[in-house]
Amino acid sequence: xxxxxxxxxxxxxxxxxxxxxxxxxxxxxxxxxxxxxxxxxxxxxxxxxxxxxxxxxxxxxxxxxxxxxxxxxxxxxxxxxxxxxxxxxxxxxxxxxxxxxxxxxxxxxxxxxxxxxxxxxxxxxxxxxxxxxxxxxxxxxxxxxxxxxxxxxxxxxxxxxxxxxxxxxxxxxxxxxxxxxxxxxxxxxxxxxxxxxxxxxxxxxxxxxxxxxxxxxxxxxxxxxxxxxxxxxxxxxxxxxxxxxxxxxxxxxxxxxxxxxxxxxxxxxxxxxxxxxxxxx
Amino acid sequence: xxxxxxxxxxxxxxxxxxxxxxxxxxxxxxxxxxxxxxxxxxxxxxxxxxxxxxxxxxxxxxxxxxxxxxxxxxxxxxxxxxxxxxxxxxxxxxxxxxxxxxxxxxxxxxxxxxxxxxxxxxxxxxxxxxxxxxxxxxxxxxxxxxxxxxxxxxxxxxxxxxxxxxxxxxxxxxxxxxxxxxxxxxxxxxxxxxxxxxxxxxxxxxxxxxxxxxxxxxxxxxxxxxxxxxxxxxxxxxxxxxxxxxxxxxxxxxxxxxxxxxxxxxxxxxxxxxxxxxxxxxxxxxxxxx
Numbered sequence: 001x002x003x004x005x006x007x008x009x010x011x012x013x014x015x016x017x018x019x020x021x022x023x024x025x026x027x028x029x030x031x032x033x034x035x036x037x038x039x040x041x042x043x044x045x046x047x048x049x050x051x052x053x054x055x056x057x058x059x060x061x062x063x064x065x066x067x068x069x070x071x072x073x074x075x076x077x078x079x080x081x082x083x084x085x086x087x088x089x090x091x092x093x094x095x096x097x098x099x100x101x102x103x104x105x106x107x108x109x110x111x112x113x114x115x116x117x118x119x120x121x122x123x124x125x126x127x128x129x130x131x132x133x134x135x136x137x138x139x140x141x142x143x144x145x146x147x148x149x150x151x152x153x154x155x156x157x158x159x160x161x162x163x164x165x166x167x168x169x170x171x172x173x174x175x176x177x178x179x180x181x182x183x184x185x186x187x188x189x190x191x192x193x194x195x196x197x198x199x200x201x202x203x204x205x206x207x208x209x210x211x212x213x214x215x216x217x218x219x220x221x222x223x224x225x226x227x228x229x230x231x232x233x234x235x236x237x238x239x240x241x242x243x244x245x246x247x248x249x250x251x252x253x254x255x256x257x258x259x260x261x262x263x264x265x266x267x268x269x270x271x272x273x274x275x276x277x278x279x280x281x
Numbered sequence: 282x283x284x285x286x287x288x289x290x291x292x293x294x295x296x297x298x299x300x301x302x303x304x305x306x307x308x309x310x311x312x313x314x315x316x317x318x319x320x321x322x323x324x325x326x327x328x329x330x331x332x333x334x335x336x337x338x339x340x341x342x343x344x345x346x347x348x349x350x351x352x353x354x355x356x357x358x359x360x361x362x363x364x365x366x367x368x369x370x371x372x373x374x375x376x377x378x379x380x381x382x383x384x385x386x387x388x389x390x391x392x393x394x395x396x397x398x399x400x401x402x403x404x405x406x407x408x409x410x411x412x413x414x415x416x417x418x419x420x421x422x423x424x425x426x427x428x429x430x431x432x433x434x435x436x437x438x439x440x441x442x443x444x445x446x447x448x449x450x451x452x453x454x455x456x457x458x459x460x461x462x463x464x465x466x467x468x469x470x471x472x473x474x475x476x477x478x479x480x481x482x483x484x485x486x487x488x489x490x491x492x493x494x495x496x497x498x499x500x501x502x503x504x505x506x507x508x509x510x511x512x513x514x515x516x517x518x519x520x521x522x523x524x525x526x527x528x529x530x531x532x533x534x535x536x537x538x539x540x541x542x543x544x545x546x547x548x549x550x551x552x553x554x555x556x557x558x559x560x561x562x563x564x565x566x567x568x569x570x571x
Contacts, residue, residue, distance in 0.1 A: 007476065008378065011373045011376055011378055012378065012379075012380075014369075014370075014373060015370070015373055015374065015378075015380075015384045015388075018370060018384075018388055018447075019383075019384055019387035019388055021444070022387050022388045022390055022391055022444070022447070022448065023387055023390055025399065025402035025403055025405075025406055025444075026390075026394070026402060028402070028405065028406060028412060029401075029402045029405060032405065042408075042410040042411075044410075044415055044418070045415060045419075046412045046415055087297070088297050088298040088301065089298065091294045091295070091297055091298060092294065092295050092297070092298035092299070094294055095290070095291035095294045095295055096295075099286060099290070099291040099294075100291075101288075101291040101292065104291075107295060107299075110302075110307075111302070112561065114302055114306045114307075115557055115561065116553060116554045116557035116558065116561075117306055117310050117550065117553075118501070118504075118505050118549065118550070118553045120505050120507065120526040120529065120546075120549065121313060121529070121546040121547075121549045121550040121553065122306070122309035122310055122312075122313050122546065122550075123309075123529075123530075123533075124309075124313065124316065124529070124533045124539060124542055124543060124546065125308070125309035125310075125312035125313055125316065126305055126309045127533075127534075128312070129304060129305070129308065129309060129312075133304075150301065150304075150305065151305040153301045153305075154297075154298045154301045154302065159298060174285070178285040184285065184286045184287075184290055187285070188294075209393060212395070213394075213395040213396060213397075215395070215396060215397050215507075215508040215511075216507050216508065216511075216526075216530070219511075220530075220534060230395065231395045231396075231397040231398075231508075232397075234395065234397045234398055234401065235397050235401075235511075235512055237401075238401070238512075245405060245408075248401060248405075249401075249405065252398045252401050252402065255395070255398065256394055256395065256398050259393055259394065259395070260390075260393070260394070262393075263389075263390070263393040264386075267386055267389075270389055270392075270393070270452070271382070271385040271386060271389055271452055271455075
């Protein structure tokens with residue numbers, strides 16, 4: 001009995017410490033963002049609870065940085081990336097799961113091969129191609145969004161995830177639909193896609209998170225501040241407010257709120273462990 | 282089964298994804314290799330083929346060895362931690378305890394938050410007069426230049442990568458733990474095995490494939506780090522925290538040395554391919570079978 005209590009206690013102890021370590025950097029950022037000018041943010045010993053409490057850093061940074069624009073840009077990019085990934089992955093995953101055709105093996109291994117090509121290694125030619133295709137924000141905003149979205153419009157993980165999902169549908173479903181007079185497109189969009197909704201949801205959520213946090217590519221292609229996505233905008237805070245950590249902290253927290261809400265609303269998809277298929281290398 | 286689709290149908294389904302993969306994966310892949318044999322310094326429009334010149338320049342450059350060494354350290358430090366700590370946490374959370382969901386949410390939080398925000402938060406903790414140096418000072422030691430001392434910068438950045446990855450791998454392990462048959466634990470209980478022996482003899486052998494999978498995918502992602510370094514150190518001081526991808530970025534987009542950067546990129550391609558092949562053929566076979 002006592003042994004059991006000690007065991008439970010130590011488990012909770014370790015998990016509480018780990019949880020605190022996981023959130024402390026954010027807590028400290030929040031604390032700093034709420035400290036007024038009268039309080040020394042470098043005070044020894046450090047003060048977690050602000051003594052000169054203020055919202056002024058939030059209003060100050062809000063006035064000078066167009067968070068709404070960054071947020072909308074991020075929404076357009078992440079939204080566009082998700083829609084294209086769902087559509088293209090499902091379309092490509094289906095024949096790989098269910099149809100017989102010449103060259104199927106070649107297509108299969110070609111898609112598999114792209115898993116081994118990290119974006120970071122090919123980003124230079126991707127950049128040159130994006131310029132050649134005029135998908136740059138210097139052309140116009142739409143072209144700029146295209147440039148941000150298209151290189152990530154589909155990838156092998158999504159295609160294999162959807163292929164796996166279609167493999168799980170009983171063949172009788174398709175036969176019955178065809179006998180009832182469906183053509184291939186009706187069969188695909190009206191019967192099969194609704195049946196793979198759970199996989200589509202997993203793909204959508206993980207694509208969204210990936211796209212929302214993407215930093216390297218937008219920081220390479222973007223030339224106009226009006227086109228900045230949130231990560232690029234947040235990084236830019238460092239230059240704008242050089243060592244004004246109160247503003248940098250407030251800006252970082254502001255920019256993080258949307259994704260935290262998204263996470264808490266959909267947490268079961270992230271932490272239930274049902275998303276093995278979405279594991280990325 | 283009877284055929285309900287035309288001869289061209291499968292190709293039409295594959296076409297949209299095929300076009301994207303062709304333009305943004307296959308062509309850039311071959312172009313990277315081509316660029317690595319070319320020199321763009323005289324004219325950006327008519328590059329010269331220069332054979333192995335870029336590779337020779339790369340292998341003669343001391344920064345290349347520094348960068349490779351740093352990436353190696355990144356792997357050696359981050360991967361063992363990411364393969365083990367999340368496993369321990371997953372086992373603990375799996376013990377039917379109270380607040381399990383809350384722990385999962387809190388530990389997963391760093392995964393969700395943008396790496397840029399995470400890097401800024403840590404930059405603030407690592408500041409010269411920051412909270413970490415307060416702890417160091419209260420132990421009676423001299424303050425440490427977490428991001429400005431060449432001896433510490435790389436490890437400070439690695440810590441952020443680890444911190445951000447723990448929750449992700451913990452969830453992968455939790456999924457794997459579900460597949461361990463409960464009877465085996467019951468048998469252990471009857472034998473009177475303690476908590477640690479129980480998991481060493483039952484859990485670990487059972488989820489070995491997942492441990493291997495986590496090892497390879499965390500290796501691949503450790504080789505691709507960029508944002509942490511860009512936001513916190515820019516590869517400095519004195520290249521102390523510069524890794525492969527940052528070096529490619531710097532050479533390509535800051536020095537506009539396309540050939541040199543591409544030679545470096547080919548090296549990265551080669552290394553990642555080896556790890557990916559191990560992954561595909563050894564650990565994820567069932568997922569990628571025709």
